[in-house]
Amino acid sequence: MITGLDHLVVLIEDIQAATAAYETLLARKPSWKNADDGAERVLFTLDNMTLELMAPSGDSVAADRIRNVIKIWGEGLASICFRTNDIAKMHRRLDRLALKPDPIVEVDSTDALSGATMHWKRTRAATDLTRGVRMFFLELGAERPVSAATADSAVLGLDHVVISTEDPERSAALYGARLGLDMALDRTHQEWGQLMFFRCGDLNVEVVKRPVAGGDAAHDRLWGLSWRVADIEAAHARLLAAGVQVSEPRIGRKPGTRVMSLYSGTCGIHTLILERTARTA
Structure with a gap:
């Protein structure tokens, strides 16, 4: 559907x-x-x-x-x-x-x-x-025109959108059982909390229950974006040259990925840039 x-x-x-x-x-x-x-x-x-x-x-x-x-x-x-x-x-x-x-x-x-x-x-x-x-x-009705790239290190697409929740069971029921998205991963980590990935075309809807309690148990929140690039080093150099505050590339939580965090230039949205290695390409 x-x-x-x-x-x-x-x-x-x-x-x-x-x-x-x-x-x-x-x-x-x-x-x-x-x-x-x-x-x-x-x-x-x-x-x-x-x-x-x-x-x-x-x-x-x-x-x-x-x-x-x-x-x-x-x-x-x-x-x-x-x-x-x-x-x-x-x-x-x-x-x-x-x-x-x-x-x-x-x-x-x-x-x-x-x-x-x-x-x-x-x-x-x-x-x-x-x-x-x-x-x-x-x-x-018809496909939209694609945005023209201005650099070889342009973002290719979205890897995942992050939704923050305080009630992972009800969120899993919404995105999985009710909307029909396929759960690809359900993992709990002491530092990261519970991570659930739901496949949606060739990207994922990531639902996260963080280990720190105190949020609204009845309401989830659109929280962040992870953009996909072919070469994270080239994207890192391009963003630094443009004056964007960005971390050094590091190994991602998802096996077979490298990521970097953006600290400016995102309109306040929590943002990662992600490169898939051969293992997950």
Whole structure:
């Protein structure tokens, strides 16, 4: 039913600054820009998903709603959207699972630069039933244009999106049993906590229960992103030269990976850059 991760939405206040930051981080140009319904949007489309930057625009109820969300929750990851090849069937499944989906709507978007138009159909599950994570489901009419690379060390795609939870059993039931994602890994470590990986196309949804207690047991949170590159040393050198604060590459927790942490240039999102070695490629 779910065929992959379609896109993630990042809410920000300054669309120009955020666009510049992600042009640097990803080493790619935006693939789509448009403004409507009280928001400006800039899309970066990679090999396996799209990152959508969204900022309030103008004076309207919709724009004020976005500003209010940013005021309450801050900038950062705001929603996740899964891809499906049959939105009607997906809607029926969500309804049977008592996730109270919104009615299916059809949406058009026109690129401000090229004049091209995209069309899709989408629905949204009730947020109070998806453990506080805003969750959409989308059937895209045609593939989006891919963002052009500006360096050989450009980010290829997303390796995993991290969701933080205080109730791993209920989260596992949501992403595995109810949404039908295949659990690829369930591991507990004294220092890292419990890690669960759910396959979603060629990337993973990672659900993490950290060892430090005290969070909201009823609500999960979109927490971080791990971007995939072919050569982590080249990406490290490129980001350092651009003035991004970044750690030295190190062996990743997942066997067969090397990672580095970014400390700036991410719009406040916890971010890793990851290289898969031959073992996991």
